[in-house]
Amino acid sequence: xxxLRIKAIAQxxxxxxxxxxLSLAMAFLMPVLLLLIFGYAITLDVNNLxxxxxxxxxxxxxxxxxxxxxASGYFSVVRSADSGKDxxxxxxxxxxxxxxSIPSDFSKNIRTGKTAQLQxxxxxxxxxxxxxxxxxxxxxxxxxxxxxxxxxxxxLIEPRMRVWYNTELKSRNYIIPGLxxxxxxxxxxxxxxxxxxREWERGTMEQLISTPVxxxxxxxxxxxxxxxxxxxxxxxxxxxxxxxxGVPLRGNIFLLAMISxxxxxxxxxxxxxISITTKSQLVASQISMVVTFxxxxxxxxxxxxxxxxxxxxxxxxxxxxxxYFVAVLKGTFLKGNPLRILVVxxxxxxxxxxxxxxxxxxxFKKKIx
Amino acid sequence: xxxxxERIKQMVVKEFIQIFxxxxxxxxxxVIPVIQTMVFGxxxxxxxxxxxxxxYDLDRSYESRExxxxxxASGYFSIRNYVSSPSEMQDLLxxxxxxxxxxxxxxxxxxxxxxxxxxxxxxxxxxxxxxxxxxxxxxNRVILKYAKDVAGKTARLPVNVDLRxxxxxxxxxxxxxxxxxxxxxTVIMLTSLLLTSMAVxREREIGTMEQLMVTPLxxxxxxxxxxxxxxxxxxxxxALITSIGVLKFDIPxxxxxxxxxxxTAIYLLSVLGTGLFISTLARTQQQAMMAAFFFFxxxxxxxxxxxxxxxxxxxxQYLTFVNPLRYFLVxxxxxxxxxxxxxxxWPQMAALFxxxxxxxxxxxxxxxKRLG
Numbered sequence: 001x002x003x004l005r006i007k008a009i010a011q012x013x014x015x016x017x018x019x020x021x022l023s024l025a026m027a028f029l030m031p032v033l034l035l036l037i038f039g040y041a042i043t044l045d046v047n048n049l050x051x052x053x054x055x056x057x058x059x060x061x062x063x064x065x066x067x068x069x070x071a072s073g074y075f076s077v078v079r080s081a082d083s084g085k086d087x088x089x090x091x092x093x094x095x096x097x098x099x100x101s102i103p104s105d106f107s108k109n110i111r112t113g114k115t116a117q118l119q120x121x122x123x124x125x126x127x128x129x130x131x132x133x134x135x136x137x138x139x140x141x142x143x144x145x146x147x148x149x150x151x152x153x154x155x156l157i158e159p160r161m162r163v164w165y166n167t168e169l170k171s172r173n174y175i176i177p178g179l180x181x182x183x184x185x186x187x188x189x190x191x192x193x194x195x196x197x198r199e200w201e202r203g204t205m206e207q208l209i210s211t212p213v214x215x216x217x218x219x220x221x222x223x224x225x226x227x228x229x230x231x232x233x234x235x236x237x238x239x240x241x242x243x244x245x246g247v248p249l250r251g252n253i254f255l256l257a258m259i260s261x262x263x264x265x266x267x268x269x270x271x272x273x274i275s276i277t278t279k280s281q282l283v284a285s286q287i288s289m290v291v292t293f294x295x296x297x298x299x300x301x302x303x304x305x306x307x308x309x310x311x312x313x314x315x316x317x318x319x320x321x322x323x324y325f326v327a328v329l330k331g332t333f334l335k336g337n338p339l340r341i342l343v344v345x346x347x348x349x350x351x352x353x354x355x356x357x358x359x360x361x362x363x364f365k366k367k368i369x
Numbered sequence: 370x371x372x373x374x375e376r377i378k379q380m381v382v383k384e385f386i387q388i389f390x391x392x393x394x395x396x397x398x399x400v401i402p403v404i405q406t407m408v409f410g411x412x413x414x415x416x417x418x419x420x421x422x423x424x425y426d427l428d429r430s431y432e433s434r435e436x437x438x439x440x441x442a443s444g445y446f447s448i449r450n451y452v453s454s455p456s457e458m459q460d461l462l463x464x465x466x467x468x469x470x471x472x473x474x475x476x477x478x479x480x481x482x483x484x485x486x487x488x489x490x491x492x493x494x495x496x497x498x499x500x501x502x503x504x505x506x507x508x509n510r511v512i513l514k515y516a517k518d519v520a521g522k523t524a525r526l527p528v529n530v531d532l533r534x535x536x537x538x539x540x541x542x543x544x545x546x547x548x549x550x551x552x553x554x555t556v557i558m559l560t561s562l563l564l565t566s567m568a569v570x571r572e573r574e575i576g577t578m579e580q581l582m583v584t585p586l587x588x589x590x591x592x593x594x595x596x597x598x599x600x601x602x603x604x605x606x607x608a609l610i611t612s613i614g615v616l617k618f619d620i621p622x623x624x625x626x627x628x629x630x631x632x633t634a635i636y637l638l639s640v641l642g643t644g645l646f647i648s649t650l651a652r653t654q655q656q657a658m659m660a661a662f663f664f665f666x667x668x669x670x671x672x673x674x675x676x677x678x679x680x681x682x683x684x685x686q687y688l689t690f691v692n693p694l695r696y697f698l699v700x701x702x703x704x705x706x707x708x709x710x711x712x713x714x715w716p717q718m719a720a721l722f723x724x725x726x727x728x729x730x731x732x733x734x735x736x737x738k739r740l741g
Contacts, residue, residue, distance in 0.1 A: 135503065
């Protein structure tokens with residue numbers, strides 16, 4: 001292996017990248033855009049649930065219940081229904097997600113010490129929001145019952161809950177570190193999966209083949225410039241996460257940089273393998289979707305907890321590098337994990353990178369077929 | 370007119386030959402929707418259950434075991450470890466092996482027998498804020514229920530409100546019912562965007578566009594010839610995902626099945642229009658691929674596919690009005706789960722149609738300009 005030849009290939013690649021400022025701009029803007037959307041626009045926290053109330057009781061007690069719900073911030077009443085038909089219409093058309101109907105004997109039952117009933121209908125199509133809404137509702141009615149009942153009876157067991165790592169339970173803190181892994185995986189796939197296929201399609205591969213450059217030199221030379229872009233993206237993402245979004249970075253930043261480099265090396269090498277084996281940009285783009293983007297997005301535990309998945313899928317997630325990187329990022333940002341804990345993930349990422357790089361070298365034939 | 374149709378037909382045939390010349394493409398076009406449907410059907414569940422839990426039982430009594438048994442029997446918690454020191458709890462949480470750790474103090478059973486209030490320590494890994502919230506809620510309910518059962522009727526509250534909750538459209542609150550119909554919308558968008566834009570740019574990149582231009586093919590015919598194959602693939606994907614959803618995952622179709630292809634066709638106007646637009650911007654397939662992603666990711670995130678639109682800041686909510694995915698998701702979920710018909714869905718259909726026509730017209734204009 002000659003350093004000079006690697007440098008020459010890297011330079012050629014850099015020139016090509018420079019000639020394509022649109023792609024380069026998108027490579028830097030993509031993480032920024034995604035972080036902005038996740039940081040500002042998206043939240044898993046549920047509040048302001050559109051609610052329609054059908055109050056047949058129209059008493060001070062029923063009004064108090066309604067204001068208990070609205071004051072919590074979780075529910076916002078969009079309409080007081082005049083009939084049951086209203087409820088059907090509002091739920092069917094999605095104008096309300098929750099319908100609360102208070103029967104006419106509600107306050108009478110409370111005053112006479114009987115059990116007062118409440119009817120609640122939630123739009124179950126979004127099962128996640130529905131579950132959370134039901135949880136809020138039962139908690140709020142409990143509080144309401146205790147308040148108007150005059151003080152609460154201390155339950156026999158008091159669960160004392162403490163939340164670690166993300167004390168305020170902000171979904172932003174949970175999503176953004178994992179998102180960085182997804183961004184890196186996508187960028188790695190977008191950048192390298194076309195790079196060799198392009199040379200074949202345009203016919204410039206023949207020129208490269210006729211040069212004395214050897215396979216590992218060619219692959220390394222192609223990797224280096226994209227590695228630099230990926231690493232800049234990484235730094236950009238971490239800076240935005242900590243300074244713009246205030247996600248706590250509790251772990252060691254040098255350790256993070258090291259493990260990120262290992263992950264990038266593996267991700268970029270995987271892109272090269274795809275590119276080498278397909279030789280067509282269209283096919284390469286589709287395969288890199290299946291192999292990189294979808295697993296990184298869906299099976300990495302970035303948003304959807306792996307422990308919730310069925311067993312066979314949990315086993316599949318073990319061969320997905322993004323899964324380990326997500327664990328490293330969440331561990332470093334929120335938990336301040338030291339190397340002792342991260343070492344298993346790091347070692348896997350290293351093995352993955354080396355194996356994929358070896359495959360790239362084996363698969364690439366410096367031959368015109 | 371007849372000749373024009375003939376030319377478009379030839380173009381479509383050529384396009385299909387080109388797409389499927391690579392044997393792997395056939396597999397890919399089949400595999401992408403199947404994988405996504407499977408993953409969303411099986412894996413992507415925001416239902417919280419089997420929360421990995423560690424128990425640090427200092428009491429080792431019948432009562433403490435009963436409480437743990439009830440937590441496990443609820444189905445929400447799966448007890449992974451019994452630990453014997455606080456540092457072990459800490460370590461399991463640090464490593465992410467468990468999400469919740471429950472500590473039962475020594476005098477737990479004693480207190481319960483004497484009816485004196487007692488407490489439990491619960492540590493929750495808040496990293497995943499969503500799971501943590503739900504986990505705390507579930508734990509609370511199970512524990513309070515247990516406390517009530519132990520206390521017996523004596524502890525009846527002076528005021529009792531009984532909340533009778535029902536979930537419509539998806540009574541068992543299965544997240545696959547919500548997700549799988551959505552996959553139709555996302556798969557169509559991702560595949561059509563990538564394929565349309567890359568297929569056009571490819572002709573330009575390898576220099577075959579000139580050959581096409583010297584044929585009697587008119588620009589509009591060229592556009593149709595380039596987009597029809599991908600529209601057909603999109604319809605195939607739609608049918609495939611619907612079949613898997615219905616047959617494998619028991620997703621109900623409560624509305625008229627006839628509206629499904631109709632709304633897909635309307636949706637395709639915007640999607641193919643956007644693909645065409647990207648092809649006029651990009652000079653290389655690399656650019657086309659990146660631009661397709663640049664559009665797809667925000668469209669996916671700001672559509673209500675996973676994250677409800679009402680939770681977004683108002684400015685972003687307005688932005689979603691130009692997102693075709695947003696309308697199609699409402700239509701398709703309404704069709705599958707709510708049994709909505711045209712009476713309720715027409716505003717969405719109309720908006721999607723107008724958006725589609727505008728996008729398609731603009732990009733066709735730009736496309737013709739670039740040809741000339």
